């Protein structure tokens with residue numbers, strides 16, 4: 001399974017723990033103090049990374065898209081442009097946020113939604129780039145980002161497998177560290193649309209890519225299942241309050257849920273363990289109490305040649321030969337007398 005060093009000292013993929021990204025996105029309401037608080041909350045929840053979104057509005061949207069009325073109750077302005085401008089942090093605010101994350105010892109990155117933003121993020125020194133689903137078919141932007149030479153995580157919501165495959169072959173030429181996130185871009189995503197098995201398809205089709213999941217469903221269960229299926233990067237939106245204005249809050253996790261997600265992921269990873277089936281130390285107490293062993297099903301005399309009807313398998317005291325020895329002892333001679341229900345030991349058999 002693919003693995004690489006995403007950030008100095010922090011590996012992803014292979015047998016490494018799942019890299020958990022707290023997507024702050026635009027859930028900061030355009031308020032830098034909320035954003036800083038969210039960085040601290042993400043750290044407390046155990047996330048490995050905080051992620052923001054950066055747009056240069058005139059590069060990302062055309063004029064008509066910026067001018068279109070945005071009357072949703074989630075809107076921060078009359079037009080989509082005004083709405084987005086409210087949610088956008090300036091370059092100096094981004095520098096402040098990155099410093100804040102560094103102070104709180106959590107990895108900082110952002111998805112750049114256009115080349116102007118991505119160039120800025122490169123200068124800012126983000127350790128890896130995230131391409132959001134809206135740009136997963138934007139081959140020219142993806143190539144330009146790849147030229148920066150840093151690890152690249154591409155989310156694949158709203159895309160067909162053909163597009164994802166094209167992105168894969170395109171990026172193969174750049175010899176960069178690569179992650180793909182399965183994603184369904186609906187807020188919240190209905191479980192029936194999520195098709196977590198796509199994670200397995202990606203693992204098969206792109207063996208040299210670290211595969212993860214960017215979830216927009218409610219709750220933590222589906223993301224946990226994604227990890228059980230092998231997602232090695234997990235991104236979820238964090239919110240301080242699901243009832244706040246904004247399209248993403250309802251598909252986000254509040255701090256309590258996020259903390260729970262992290263601990264559930266770590267627990268599931270521990271439980272996934274190894275492929276090797278052995279009896280564990282922790283099972284011995286139960287075996288001693290309820291494990292079944294061989295007993296005589298009737299009074300038996302020394303010299304009896306054992307047949308199936310002479311033996312029973314019971315929870316017995318003291319423990320004799322294991323139940324799995326039943327067929328091995330048939331046909332062997334008993335060398336001690338046994339009464340009904342007596343345990344049969346190895347030393348009772350010739």
Ligand SMILES: CC(=O)N[C@H](C=O)[C@@H](O)[C@H](O)[C@H](O)COP(=O)(O)O
Pocket residue numbers: 025026074132133134185187246247248
């Ligand atoms: C695809 C994509 O970029 N999705 C992002 C990441 O998940 C979202 O945060 C959007 O920016 C958000 O849902 C937009 O909502 P509105 O349009 O209400 O600001």
Ligand SMILES: C=C(OP(=O)(O)O)C(=O)O
Pocket residue numbers: 053111130131132133134155156157181183185214235
């Ligand atoms: C849109 C983004 O991500 P995703 O497609 O994973 O939701 C993003 O990172 O900005």
